[in-house]
Amino acid sequence: MTDVRTIEVEAVTKRFGAVAAVNSLSFQVAPGRVTGFLGPNGAGKTTTLRMLLGLVRPTEGRATFGGVAYADLDSPLRTVGAALEAASFHPGRSARNHLAILATASRIPRARIDATLDLVGLSEFADRRVGGYSLGMRQRLGLASALLGDPGVLVLDEPINGLDPEGIKWIRSLLRALAGEGRTVLVSSHLLSEVQQSVDDVIIIARGELVHEGTLSSLSAGDSLSVLVDAPDRAALAAALSAAGFTVTAARAGLVVVGVEAEEVGRAAFAAGVPLSTLHRQSSGLEETFLHLVGGDR
Amino acid sequence: MNTFLPAVRSEVAKITSTRMWWILALVLFVYVLAMAGGLAALLGAGSDGSLPGVTTTGSVPTAGIAPLIYSFASSIGYVFPVLLGALAVTGEVRHQTLTPTFLATPRRGVVLLAKLLVLLAFGALFGVIGLVASVGGGGGVLAAFGIETELGSSDTWAMFARLILAMALWAAVGIGLGSIVTNQVAVIVIVIAFTQFVEPVLRSVGALADWIGDIVQFLPGAASDTLVGTSIFGLVSTGADGLEWWAGALILGGIAAVLTALGALTTWRRDVT
Numbered sequence A: 001m002t003d004v005r006t007i008e009v010e011a012v013t014k015r016f017g018a019v020a021a022v023n024s025l026s027f028q029v030a031p032g033r034v035t036g037f038l039g040p041n042g043a044g045k046t047t048t049l050r051m052l053l054g055l056v057r058p059t060e061g062r063a064t065f066g067g068v069a070y071a072d073l074d075s076p077l078r079t080v081g082a083a084l085e086a087a088s089f090h091p092g093r094s095a096r097n098h099l100a101i102l103a104t105a106s107r108i109p110r111a112r113i114d115a116t117l118d119l120v121g122l123s124e125f126a127d128r129r130v131g132g133y134s135l136g137m138r139q140r141l142g143l144a145s146a147l148l149g150d151p152g153v154l155v156l157d158e159p160i161n162g163l164d165p166e167g168i169k170w171i172r173s174l175l176r177a178l179a180g181e182g183r184t185v186l187v188s189s190h191l192l193s194e195v196q197q198s199v200d201d202v203i204i205i206a207r208g209e210l211v212h213e214g215t216l217s218s219l220s221a222g223d224s225l226s227v228l229v230d231a232p233d234r235a236a237l238a239a240a241l242s243a244a245g246f247t248v249t250a251a252r253a254g255l256v257v258v259g260v261e262a263e264e265v266g267r268a269a270f271a272a273g274v275p276l277s278t279l280h281r282q283s284s285g286l287e288e289t290f291l292h293l294v295g296g297d298r
Numbered sequence B: 001m002n003t004f005l006p007a008v009r010s011e012v013a014k015i016t017s018t019r020m021w022w023i024l025a026l027v028l029f030v031y032v033l034a035m036a037g038g039l040a041a042l043l044g045a046g047s048d049g050s051l052p053g054v055t056t057t058g059s060v061p062t063a064g065i066a067p068l069i070y071s072f073a074s075s076i077g078y079v080f081p082v083l084l085g086a087l088a089v090t091g092e093v094r095h096q097t098l099t100p101t102f103l104a105t106p107r108r109g110v111v112l113l114a115k116l117l118v119l120l121a122f123g124a125l126f127g128v129i130g131l132v133a134s135v136g137g138g139g140g141v142l143a144a145f146g147i148e149t150e151l152g153s154s155d156t157w158a159m160f161a162r163l164i165l166a167m168a169l170w171a172a173v174g175i176g177l178g179s180i181v182t183n184q185v186a187v188i189v190i191v192i193a194f195t196q197f198v199e200p201v202l203r204s205v206g207a208l209a210d211w212i213g214d215i216v217q218f219l220p221g222a223a224s225d226t227l228v229g230t231s232i233f234g235l236v237s238t239g240a241d242g243l244e245w246w247a248g249a250l251i252l253g254g255i256a257a258v259l260t261a262l263g264a265l266t267t268w269r270r271d272v273t
């Protein structure tokens, strides 16, 4: 690892003809942390990452690595490792040759090829033509391409797509390890739950615009608390809770009490002598908060 | 950091790491071998009277026939370097490998120049392969019939050198064409239609009217023949008899340069999504 940099996106806009894919988007991604870049399909994640990597020219604004555009980096693959969605390989070329071409173009020592193949678990298939690879194997090769130059910054577009449960577990710990070494790690997904366990920070976009930026826990601040409670004699329970001053709404699985802890509800039912069959704290969950954020007026 | 030499070496690795280059080389070799050997056999049989219908020995002239047969390497083999050159660009578009390519070498002009240089070399290699086929097949058969192979003549060897240059330039034309028309099938159709149909027609017409002939000599096929100096088409049309060989090289190279520059300014600058 040579060069750790902050990702800086400054008011970038991209229009494809009439389609505004990204609209005046700004954010920063700090080193030493895993940052989730989240948004529903078509939100503009891939477009933003491609602008960052100099593959798509922004209509306005600029995206840099610590102030330096990708194309101006001294040694791009050793500074930034990127794996983009629909990772693209020549089907007639082996994984080893794919990496060899990148290594040659970037003067990366050839020893890194075997090391990265090993790291992503492709050693055994390294000399097979990529045309015969499964989706998960392609993802791993994409990841190998990103890690090849031992870069200080990682930009990964939907890296979890197509991985098996073991692969998902592995990549989560890999992301944590990379950030633990001080690298900048930006990883996109359209599902919060997919990256929830591994990210420190989140950047959420919808329809090309920023809707939330902050730590993962800042997301749960908006979380509302509720308790699901039920009793064989539901009417008696409802009467007891109302008498205790709770706001109660009926649901299919029982009664929902908003804004209290389960303990308080249990105590009220006990005091009224109503035996319970269910007492369950509900959190609306991060995913729900996320959906609320990106759903907007849709 | 200088990125040009690494980009050049990376382009070489791109070509040699898939099967296309040697498949094209193999087809080129077999095609030229068969055509050169076949024509040599036909002429040989005609000249010694063993061909039915030709009764008098020596009725088919054999002088100067050997270089003509050797030039098959480029006169019918030029399509192969064009295809290799075009595929070097269109393949990257088709398989979306422009993404890793531009990530490794973000200066896109460097990538295109590296491709040009590498394809010139591979075009030259195809020239050598074509010559081995035309000299091996054609020359071998001529020798068997006792016809002068002219391999002792320095003129013949100078022609070989010009032919190799022509094949190198054809590969560069392929790069230019591929960087403008990025659709693989479209490139192949354009190359075949233009060089096999449009240009021969124009060159035949050009033989009739001088002013058309003046224009026709700037077409790639005519320029290539001017450069090589001997061609089967030279027998049926007088295309470019006014120009020196180096002018043919300049024209063919100029066509490649103009096409590549156009591609660099248009397709090559597009967003890679």
Ligand SMILES: Nc1ncnc2c1ncn2[C@@H]1O[C@H](COP(=O)(O)OP(=O)(O)OP(=O)(O)O)[C@@H](O)[C@H]1O
Pocket (backbone or CB within 6 Å): A016, A019, A020, A021, A039, A040, A041, A042, A043, A044, A045, A046, A047, A048, A085, A189, A190, B273
């Ligand atoms: N080359 C293009 N031409 C026209 N429109 C495009 C192009 N690329 C992307 N778009 C549009 O830009 C918008 C954002 O697309 P983008 O691929 O960035 O979304 P995304 O967040 O990556 O979605 P997903 O989760 O599905 O990958 C979409 O409306 C898409 O249709």
Ligand SMILES: [Mg+2]
Pocket (backbone or CB within 6 Å): A045, A046, A047, A085, A157
């Ligand atoms: Mg995407």
